[in-house]
Amino acid sequence: MxxxxxxxxxxxxxxxxxxxxxxxxxxxxxxxxxxxxxxxxxxxxxIAPSVARVFADTALKMGTPEGFHGYAPDYGYNFLIDAIIRADYAPRGVSLKPEEVFISDGAKPDVGNLQELFGADARIAVTDPVYPVYVDSNAMAGRLGSFDGGRWSGLCYLPCTAENGFIPPLPPEHVDVIYLCYPNNPTGTVLTKDQLKVFVDWALKEDALIVYDAAYKAFITEKDIPQSIYEVPGAEKCCIECCSFSKTAGFTGVRCGYMIIPTSVTGTVGNERVSLNRLWQRRMSTKSNGVSYPVQCAAAQVFAPxxxxxxxxxxxxxxxxxxxxxxxxxxxxxxxxxxxxxxxxxxxxxxxxxxxxxxxxxxxxxxxxxxxxxxxxxxxxxxxxxxxxxxxxxxxxxxxxxxxxx
Amino acid sequence: MxxxxxxxxxxxxxxxxxxxxxxxxxxxxxxxxxxxxxxxxxxxxxIAPSVARVFADTALKMGTPEGFHGYAPDYGYNFLIDAIIRADYAPRGVSLKPEEVFISDGAKPDVGNLQELFGADARIAVTDPVYPVYVDSNAMAGRLGSFDGGRWSGLCYLPCTAENGFIPPLPPEHVDVIYLCYPNNPTGTVLTKDQLKVFVDWALKEDALIVYDAAYKAFITEKDIPQSIYEVPGAEKCCIECCSFSKTAGFTGVRCGYMIIPTSVTGTVGNERVSLNRLWQRRMSTKSNGVSYPVQCAAAQVFAPxxxxxxxxxxxxxxxxxxxxxxxxxxxxxxxxxxxxxxxxxxxxxxxxxxxxxxxxxxxxxxxxxxxxxxxxxxxxxxxxxxxxxxxxxxxxxxxxxxxxx
CATH class of the missing domain: 3.90.1150.10 (Aspartate Aminotransferase, domain 1)
Known part of the structure; x- marks a missing residue:
């Protein structure tokens, strides 16, 4: 075996x-x-009182013929997808189609599973220090080489320290995927739109993908800090964004997140261009059965006044x-x-x-x-x-x- | 990219x-x-009225300081694990340790994700016809060769038809993993303990793993049909069992399942024997954040009188x-x-x-x-x-x- x-x-x-x-x-x-x-x-x-009430009401109604819901749609209920687009993206000038939003049981599973879409020999870059899931999930898939002296031989590290003001340098060579998390875990630092644009421009030029983890976006207080990578022009062609209700709404024990995969983001399989949105659809419909209905109702209530x-x-x-x-x-x-x-x-x-x-x-x-x-x-x-x-x-x-x- | x-x-x-x-x-x-x-x-x-009530009560209490629960334990709450062992296994003479039970958001994700533990060149066998997730999840990992004329070149098919009474033949050559699902999806047929023993004995001899999907076990009405593969002696050394509340308790829209991985099930990495339980722990702690607390409370209520x-x-x-x-x-x-x-x-x-x-x-x-x-x-x-x-x-x-x- x-x-x-x-x-x-x-x-x-x-x-x-x-x-x-x-x-x-x-x-x-x-x-x-x-x-x-x-x-x-x-x-x-x-969790917020009104959110708990919606959660409880819909849970109780699952015990009635009228309120019962079986399998959720694989990619999430439209009422939640629409609420996310309307409340979370439209006000920032970001326009998304419903099929570009995927509801999940959290950003950690999303970010851990997403690497399944990458080629076995895709080269990965991460900011350093970094949320360990980006690294470990790629290591488990055999993409990072060997671990020696606290470093993966095949991983491209982008050091972020006091010396460079926690602004990651661009990768010194071609990589296929860059993981960025802002507001950053663990450093708590942020990048301005101009600083992010440097990465988006590089990704477009290099045909790289940016996986942008925005799990902490609700904590942004400063005005010129983007809450979504899609506020940067061109990001819709090279960026996937992961979000979560865990930190926004205290859902660590409720479990709901979402991932944005614009249909215009593509990669290569041999000589062909392939849509990552389509690959993720296939991955999700094969390995997931959607997210609990009461949980999605509770998540939608987070966007109510x-x-x-x-x-x-x-x-x-x-x-x-x-x-x-x-x-x-x-x-x-x-x-x-x-x-x-x-x-x-x-x-x-x-x-x-x-x-x-x-x-x-x-x-x-x-x-x-x-x-x-x-x-x-x-x-x-x-x-x-x-x-x-x-x-x-x-x-x-x-x-x-x-x-x-x- | x-x-x-x-x-x-x-x-x-x-x-x-x-x-x-x-x-x-x-x-x-x-x-x-x-x-x-x-x-x-x-x-x-x-879903059952008392189960819906527990689900709703615990959901509502998530909005209070006393009832709030953050991240669940990665592998599930002990109250649910204990209930499963006590109500689902002990009465059939199957003894399990708490660390051998993993709570998840459903059997489909479990069975889709489990193949991550297998080697890239592990050889797979499935009964035919078969629940597509076993096949597609391995195909996505590149283990099945090419798809041609409705068949995967690298997959071992065990035909089940009226001609053989839907009793699968043993694989004609070594395989690393056999997927069995009983009561079967899609045929609705079952195997007796003696018929299952043939597979367990073969797996022990061949150092193969059996992934036993028991999602439909609640529907068993005949006395001599085992509800768990572990009713067969030796299964604790070569079998993983997947179960779900979806069909048992109507949880398709609630999402809860569990997987049994005895600590005595091992496979090989090079010349070493490695515990699958330990690998799965690592996989789950890296890529999952556990299952919603109210969902696990609702699942535990399924075992109450x-x-x-x-x-x-x-x-x-x-x-x-x-x-x-x-x-x-x-x-x-x-x-x-x-x-x-x-x-x-x-x-x-x-x-x-x-x-x-x-x-x-x-x-x-x-x-x-x-x-x-x-x-x-x-x-x-x-x-x-x-x-x-x-x-x-x-x-x-x-x-x-x-x-x-x-």
Whole structure:
């Protein structure tokens, strides 16, 4: 029985699984430690009241002949697709056709599964540090070569550090796919429309695809920061965009996301141009059975006036936490990035400390769980991610504890 | 931008998409035709009242600080895993550890994604006719060679027809994976424990994996038919089992399933033995974010006494429909299979008519939508699938209409 060597030989565990293990071991050894988690990107505030009501109402009606719904359309219900186009894209001057929007159970599955459309020898570029799913999902498909000294031999890394202001350089050679995530996970930094245009222009010239992860777009507060890559002219020919209700509306435990694949995005199979939209349709109709009806109704309510207002209250709450973290750490002399258009604050570790050492230090001395930058890639070494998803009280206390041990 | 040639070159559409297209075209041309659908395997009865109540209660509580749940555990909540082990396996003498059960958003995604664990050159066998997902998901990964004359050059077909009583022969040569689905989709037939043991013994001897799809197990009425492959000794060393709440509890529009991967199932990577359970953990933690909390609560309620009683009422209703179909067609002189331990009746087409011709005939003359056997594989030619998931009234009328045009 021959197995996939690429999955079997993946290095270490998935970052958050490794953190979970270390935290569990610490808790077992110190059962009285009152840990505060500013690590994993899970939200803590309940979903919006009106959204929960719609979710519950439609769930209850699934038990009645009138309200029952069987298999959802493979690519999502039109009522949700239309709401996304109308509320999320039209106001920014982005025009989409319904068949260009695919509803899913989240951006992580989407972004993990999307690489199935790429050729086995497609060359991949990622910003570094990076959300691990882009890398691991391609590694599992055997596209990245071997892992040695913390780097994949076949992966093109685009370093983002304080030195270049977290603006990734263009790939130094041809790649087939570039993953960009803005507002960025893990650094919390953003790119302006002009900075994104450099990538779109390059992708058009090089016949490359940009996978644009906009999962955190609801946190954008600054005016000239685009919420969608399609605000950049030409992006409709070379970009796929992933979005999620997880961070926008606290849906981490509800599960709903969506992916935009314009019909004008094409790639090559031999000498032919092939539509990625068509390939994804085929992939989804073969391997998915759509998303729960009550979940899609709840997601649509996020765009209703009351739902939107409630949802934005939570976003503001988290953004205030981010500000508390950044301000507090900066006062203590730390160098911090992000936290303005993002729930993530990316701090430099004190005295160039290794990020896993800083993780262990904070866990042990401050009882605060963060995420070591090295877990996001080689250029994450020397940095540490703190997230704004805890309560204001716990966030304030965590900042005090962290600054206390610096 | 290099794309996956195997997806791009997949023949025709996914079976049910093709049926949908033909039906839509017919409806457009004949807007007054009152179609009855005995085609796609979607259920029609609402989910059980107590299950809907739990679903709605937990959904509503997601809007409160006390009831909110963020990311679910990657592999499912323990309360649901425990309920599955206790209610679904222990009574049949099958003992499972919690880490051997993986909760998902359905058996179709599970069975479509599972092949990611197999080596690129793993050789695959399927019973023929077959549920298309096993074939298409492996074809997309490039494991099946080329499609020519209705057959994949690299796929091992195990023909199941009236001639061999729908008992598949063993593969004539080594294969790495055999997909078995019992009660079978599309034929509605079953295998006894002794018949399954032949496959388990062969898999153990050949170091092959059996992927056992038990999505229809709730429909088993005969005593000596196993509900789980693990009732067969040795299966815990070579079998993975996929199950779903879709057909058991009408969850096609709710989305919940589960997969059993015993820790003792291993395969090879080079000269090493590797645990499939561990590979699947890695796959799931990288590409999935778990299943909605209210959905998992609803699924657990299926095993509660009231939930179970309600759910079995719907199963009985569908089984009665299946009996109506089979009895009615047999009275009219048709040769039928299945429909006793299954919601599917597999009929031979009259006078050896081609199955897509019979599809068009029934659509045009009887306004009944069924599924042409050829869509399930070469040995499905000359057969036709009718499903028991419509109402009793519509089912009766459909049988009358069908027998009227024979």
């Amino acid at each position: 021959k197995l996939n060597a690429h999955i079997a030989s993946l290095p270490a565990g998935y970052l958050f699984a490794e953190i979970g293990k270390r935290v569990k071991a610490y808790q077992t050894a110190h059962p009285d430690a009152d840990l505060i988690r500013l690590g994993i990107g899970d939200v803590t505030r309940p 009351d739902g939107h207002r409630e949802v934005m209250e939570s976003i503001s709450y988290y953004l205030n936490n981010a500000s508390v973290i950044r301000t507090g750490l900066e006062k203590a002399g730390c160098r911090c990035f992000g936290g303005v258009n993002s729930p993530y604050v990316w701090m430099q570790t004190p005295d160039g400390m290794k990020s896993w050492d800083f993780f262990d230090l904070l866990l042990d001395k401050a009882h605060v769980v963060g995420t070591p930058g090295e877990g996001f890639g080689p250029s994450g070494e020397g940095y540490f991610r703190l997230t704004a998803f805890n309560t204001l009280e716990k966030t304030k206390e965590a900042v005090e504890r962290v600054t206390g041990v610096l | 290099k794309l996956n040639a195997h997806i791009a070159s997949l023949p025709a559409g996914y079976l049910f998409a093709e049926i949908g297209k033909r039906v839509k075209a017919y409806q457009t041309a004949h807007p007054d035709a009152d179609l009855i659908r005995l085609g796609i395997g979607d259920v029609t009865r609402p 009231d939930g179970h009683r309600e759910v079995m009422e719907s199963i009985s209703y569908y089984l009665n429909n299946a009996s109506v179909i089979r009895t009615g067609l047999e009275k009219a002189g048709c040769r039928c299979f299945g429909g006793v331990n299954s919601p599917y009746v597999w009929m031979q087409t009259p006078d050896g008519m081609k199955s897509w011709d019979f599809f068009d005939l029934l659509l045009d003359k009887a306004h009944v939508v069924g599924t042409p056997g050829e869509g399930f594989g070469p040995s499905g030619e000359g057969y036709f699938r009718l499903t028991a998931f419509n109402t009793l009234e519509k089912t009766k009328e459909a049988v009358e209409r069908v027998t009227g045009v024979l």
